[in-house]
Amino acid sequence: MSTVVLVGSQWGDEGKGKVTDFLAKQADVIVRYQGGTNAGHTLTVSGEVFKLHLIPSGILYPQKLCIIGNGVVIDPPALLAEIDTLRERGIDISTLRISDRAHLVMPYHRRLDELEEERRGKGKIGTTLRGIGPAYMDKVTRMGLRVADLLDEEELREKIETLLAQKNSILANIYHAEPFDPALMFAEYLGYSRIIAPYVADTSLLLDEAVHSGRKILFEGAQGTMLDIDHGTYPYVTSSSPTAGGACIGSGVGPTRIDSVVGVVKAYTTRVGDGPFPSEISDAIGDHIREVGREYGTTTGRPRRIGWLDTVVLRHTCRINGLSHLALTLLDVLTGLESIKICTAYRYRGSVIEHIPASLRALAECEPIFEELPGWQEDLTSTSNFADFPPAAKNYVNRIAELTKTEIAIVSVGPGRRQTMILQDVFLIP
Numbered sequence: 001m002s003t004v005v006l007v008g009s010q011w012g013d014e015g016k017g018k019v020t021d022f023l024a025k026q027a028d029v030i031v032r033y034q035g036g037t038n039a040g041h042t043l044t045v046s047g048e049v050f051k052l053h054l055i056p057s058g059i060l061y062p063q064k065l066c067i068i069g070n071g072v073v074i075d076p077p078a079l080l081a082e083i084d085t086l087r088e089r090g091i092d093i094s095t096l097r098i099s100d101r102a103h104l105v106m107p108y109h110r111r112l113d114e115l116e117e118e119r120r121g122k123g124k125i126g127t128t129l130r131g132i133g134p135a136y137m138d139k140v141t142r143m144g145l146r147v148a149d150l151l152d153e154e155e156l157r158e159k160i161e162t163l164l165a166q167k168n169s170i171l172a173n174i175y176h177a178e179p180f181d182p183a184l185m186f187a188e189y190l191g192y193s194r195i196i197a198p199y200v201a202d203t204s205l206l207l208d209e210a211v212h213s214g215r216k217i218l219f220e221g222a223q224g225t226m227l228d229i230d231h232g233t234y235p236y237v238t239s240s241s242p243t244a245g246g247a248c249i250g251s252g253v254g255p256t257r258i259d260s261v262v263g264v265v266k267a268y269t270t271r272v273g274d275g276p277f278p279s280e281i282s283d284a285i286g287d288h289i290r291e292v293g294r295e296y297g298t299t300t301g302r303p304r305r306i307g308w309l310d311t312v313v314l315r316h317t318c319r320i321n322g323l324s325h326l327a328l329t330l331l332d333v334l335t336g337l338e339s340i341k342i343c344t345a346y347r348y349r350g351s352v353i354e355h356i357p358a359s360l361r362a363l364a365e366c367e368p369i370f371e372e373l374p375g376w377q378e379d380l381t382s383t384s385n386f387a388d389f390p391p392a393a394k395n396y397v398n399r400i401a402e403l404t405k406t407e408i409a410i411v412s413v414g415p416g417r418r419q420t421m422i423l424q425d426v427f428l429i430p
């Protein structure tokens, strides 16, 4: 058993970067399969902090094949900035491979993202303004530019001219905004193509070889299940499929090649951006958790909204992704609370419901039903064995497994690589 998909179980920011980094150490190949620079992983390695948006965090280990799959939308200047930063810090990036089928985020996508959010006003999605929605929109309407186009000078020139004719008309007529110059854009992107070219490959072929030679492959999801375009809290979602199914589509690997799926879950809930959030905490406990957990966006710096753990959300996540196991993160942040709540169901117009309604209007009316568990006061950050946890912390972890009917494979109690407890080796899950 050697292929594992790692997904976010909530609204993103579950600490996937840390768990990915931990599993990447065992893996031979690490794959990003969706999203773009809207994602942000913060990793602490030997006390040094790394912030990655596009490149799989496995790059921090030597000799790991790191793939940016076809399902990712790539913003070339952002990718080059990341490559430069890694190189400056002495990281070898010769094992990076970028799918020739991945789509590009262009400057007009970023601009249209901003303009559309402004136009929505109060009804805004709260996007990261990284051009993600407009880039996926162009992909689906078959007006996208792909990495393969970057490598073909004539194709690039022609496509930029054709696409800009349409984009400039939208910018001028709908948003009354400045147009882009096709010649300048072509020159800029031709420059990027020369730097990116050595890393470009048919990554589905590389993955197929890796699968057949029994190499350990880790597919790292960005964002989270509740931000999935189909299964999340639409329209307050991202424009891709962060769920396990997205790993197949976004990397060109068939479903029968996936062995297990691990959901990363934070010991409480956070979300950035707008949209209903039934277990949200609106008192001082929320502010306390935000400060202790440093809950500010990696990409945008925005303060995250804080809530109690919601097992209605988690059961949805377990089902949609077919989770084999959970990886529980940031448990240490809850230390010091007198009691801890877990949302077990919702009350909606007098009835108890255990599933997420499709209608956001209905979700906004849902009131959380909480179970209250005792908290613990002992510091967890230097505990390296689950058996040594204070009973209340163990009880909390076990209760999550019970309510989700899913075993917990990993518990993380701090940002460092050593602050991770393995209860089950996910590369060996039968």
Ligand code: IMP
Binding pocket: 011, 012, 013, 038, 039, 040, 125, 126, 127, 128, 129, 130, 131, 132, 133, 222, 223, 227, 236, 237, 238, 239, 272, 273, 274
């Ligand atoms: P977009 O992906 O920038 O279009 O943003 C759509 C929604 O997804 C917004 O609510 C964002 O805050 C949220 N989002 C996108 N990426 C992330 C992430 O990596 N973590 C948490 N939320 C995200």
